[in-house]
Amino acid sequence: MAGRTHLQHALPCTFGYKCAVYLSGVLRHLEQIKEIKKRCLLVQFGGAAGTIASLGVDDTGLRVREQLAVELGLQNPDITWHVARDNVAEIINFLALVGGTLGKIALDLMIMSSNEFDEVSEPFVPHRGASSTMPQKRNPISSEVILAASKMLRSSASLGLDVMITDFERASGPWHLEWVAVPDAFVAVVGALHQTNFALGGLVVKVDSMERNLRSTKGLIVGEAVMMALAPHIGRQKAHDEVHGDCKSAIEQNRSLLQVLEESPVLTGVFNKEQLTSLCDPSQYMGRAS
Known part of the structure; x- marks a missing residue:
């Protein structure tokens, strides 16, 4: 599938790679829980x-x-530690970090489930995510709830940090904010985790759409692959400028990158047709994503 930066095609990747990035954040949080219990539950x-x-x-x-x-x-x-509230703040901020990880997943799912992308969708439940007037709608309800919860958690984390600014040996009031921040944070993160389990547990992954989108820029997504292959022959900066010009031509002429490269004296002077075809194949430029 297309890996994206700034919402535009960057380099090819796999959906499995994307999921593994999500998982790495979750695993870090799981590793932190035991340490937080030792450090913060006093x-x-x-x-x-x-x-x-x-x-x-x-x-x-x-x-x-x-x-x-x-x-x-x-x-x-x-x-x-009555007036040293960093342990409570750390707990709330930990929950906010969990919410941030889940929120990132949710935002990706929401964008990828838009009709123009159509790469994933949340599990189908009759009438869930439908509109009272638009029967075709399948809104990403869980992702929306997760994203909202992540924002609520960041707000609670801010309150937790505010509580740390206390006066003398017994604070005159800031710690009362914890009465709201702590329970709200736990409720929000549990809700977000529940919705994430539901969304990912039955996520519909549309590989045909991923393939279609990957090919939609007609080979431009592997511009880096062409540049890196050309660099040893003419130098990196010259290779960058050459391929940049070829990409510009492909966009303006609405042609594939391969078609433009096959007419480039610089590229055809270095690579034959089969090599150029291979360079323009996204599946040949996966790095370790596979």
């Missing part, structure tokens, strides 16, 4: 100003906090 026990003064000057207060952590299944902090 027992909170420190008294009014965090000194545990009510339990005396010996280590009684520290031992009580340690035992309380054991009973609650939380980590025992090195020191009272």
Whole structure:
């Protein structure tokens, strides 16, 4: 299929490669969860100003906090953290990162499911995504919900960071924002994950459309392949300028890149017809995507 940059054809890739890029982000998040539990899920026990003064000057207060952590299944902090809210902010921002990964997937699915692309579609459910007046519609409902959730999560992450700016040993109010940010973030990320499971679990992948779109620019998508093959013979910059001119001609004349290359003295002086045909075949310029 066509790999795209700036919404335009860039280089050929595979749909599997695209999915693997998505998966790499998800796997990173999964690896982070254990570390976040160790680093952020801390027992909170420190008294009014965090000194545990009510339990005396010996280590009684520290031992009580340690035992309380054991009973609650939380980590025992090195020191009272009432006004050091970075652990809570980290949790919310982690959820926002998950939402960002899912949001990127959702945005790609939404664009790829447009009629002009027609490369994927969400699982078909009767009347889901339909319009009250346009029966032909199959709107990408799950992707829209995921994208909205990712934006909500970024908003919650911002609130979490705001809470970190607190006053003295017991904040006068900013931490109340967590009462909204934390539950909203968990609800939003669970909803986004649920919708992603649904959308990807039955995703319709339209390989014929991917092939059609790949060929739609008549070989221009492998302009880099031609340039890189020509570079050892005439130099990289000269090769770039030559192929750039050939691509320009192909666009203006509405011809295939191969047709233009076959009339180029520079290209035909280096490559025969079979070699030029191979260079203009997107399947021959996949890198490691396959």
